[in-house]
Amino acid sequence: MSLRDNLLKEVAPSLSVKPSSKISIVGTGEVGMSSAICILQKSLADELVLVDKRADKVRGESMDLLHGSLFLKSKITSDTDCKATQDSKICIICAGVRMKDGRPDKNLLQDNIAVFKEVIPQVAKHSPNAILLIVTQPVDLLTYVAWKLSGFPRTRVIGTGTNLDTARFRYLLGAKLKVNPVNVHTYIIGEQGSGSVPVWSSTNVAGINLNDLVRDISKEHVNEIHKRVIDSGHEVIRLKGSISWAIGLSVANIVDAILKNLKCIQLVSTNAKFSGVPRTLPVFTAGNILDRCTHGTPTKPNNYKGEHNIKADVFLSLPCVLGATGVCGIIKQQLEEDEARKLRSGVENLLKAQQEIVL
The missing domain is CATH 3.90.110.10 (Lactate dehydrogenase/glycoside hydrolase, family 4, C-terminal)
Known part of the structure; x- marks a missing residue:
């Protein structure tokens, strides 16, 4: 018998229940992770998913949060694949190249459009009913790009704006x-x-x-x-x-x-x-x-x-x-x-x- 079997007697089978307020954050830089901790502290998500193509980075951020599970009320998962965002209520997009000195340069928009071309269609595919919240800068233009790439109604594509x-x-x-x-x-x-x-x-x-x-x-x-x-x-x-x-x-x-x-x-x-x-x-x-x-x-x-x-x-x-x-x-x-x-x-x-x- 396993340790769990010795610990308790199961009286009903475990059910797989879809989360009712799943939130995904794509991009685990400082903005993505500060958004994550603020969401967790307000207990807004029953499941929070972190996605980043940098495997070590996203795994490390996930582990760091999981070690504080005692103080949180959300399930936390992570992946390098946008498939993990499936059935999200809100997908927060923080992925992209960061502004230098807080000021956009001429290459920033094109670099981040390239990132969005990779990310947005995948997020839209796996969470077709989600609301997209765009944080990446320049936010107005990239919210427009996300709207075009996702095919979502304009009401469900929002930027953090002003x-x-x-x-x-x-x-x-x-x-x-x-x-x-x-x-x-x-x-x-x-x-x-x-x-x-x-x-x-x-x-x-x-x-x-x-x-x-x-x-x-x-x-x-x-x-x-x-x-x-x-x-x-x-x-x-x-x-x-x-x-x-x-x-x-x-x-x-x-x-x-x-x-x-x-x-x-x-x-x-x-x-x-x-x-x-x-x-x-x-x-x-x-x-x-x-x-x-x-x-x-x-x-x-x-x-x-x-x-x-x-x-x-x-x-x-x-x-x-x-x-x-x-x-x-x-x-x-x-x-x-x-x-x-x-x-x-x-x-x-x-x-x-x-x-x-x-x-």
Whole structure:
């Protein structure tokens, strides 16, 4: 008899039960593993799968986590083959070449497209009903690539986008005002990176609009804080070599919203193509990719606000309602003219880059 047979008497046969919240992470670098530990600490997955083509790396990371099984509530497995991701609810893609000094170089996109051509079709094949969460940089363009390669509906392909940038913005603004960032409500939208757009016009603390309080100096404030948001990632990389914990927490927060069907709003990269054109919209031409509604009344002189309508398959960050099906809705934000202009500029930048992508 085996040791187990001596230990206990089996009174019912063991059943093989499919996990109900299986999460797979492809790429076990620092970002992938920080995402893994944040997900495990929140007990979001009943099974967490780590996949990496580097056999020793993925085995070592898996062993390290398994040695802490006493403190966790998830089954942990690992493999070098994407087949291990089969029947995942969410597949998190962290695989790819890392940015040097936190700044993308001209070869980064092409190198990571090559990685995605290998990974995404395999993940889509084994988990055809999964939600893809793209973390690899440049995130907007690679989320577009993942959408094209997977053939998934646009609602089930999401990028981390400006979710972390928004968290940094709220933290820095909260620190300046000496209030907890949970009470600071503001967003950074559009193209992730230096072309992102801080929506200062609707920034508020406890419902008090800061733009109304300091209108004469608001641009100076927002530009200063936005620059710190953009530079902070580079500063962390300079100091410790890489960004890991903050993006891991951001990933876990997005996963939490999806798995629990929370319907909360997150700043994620989504296909922002307008799904229907209201009758009051102007006619779109080839040179007018993004425009705004002409209806409505300005609330302040020279401060017209209106909805932005994107007429191309471009992935960028907007306030999205996240639930079990992925992106359940996109908030119809109103922007000031300067904010809308910057958003249009980001769309044009992304479309220009997309045109050069060959899949």
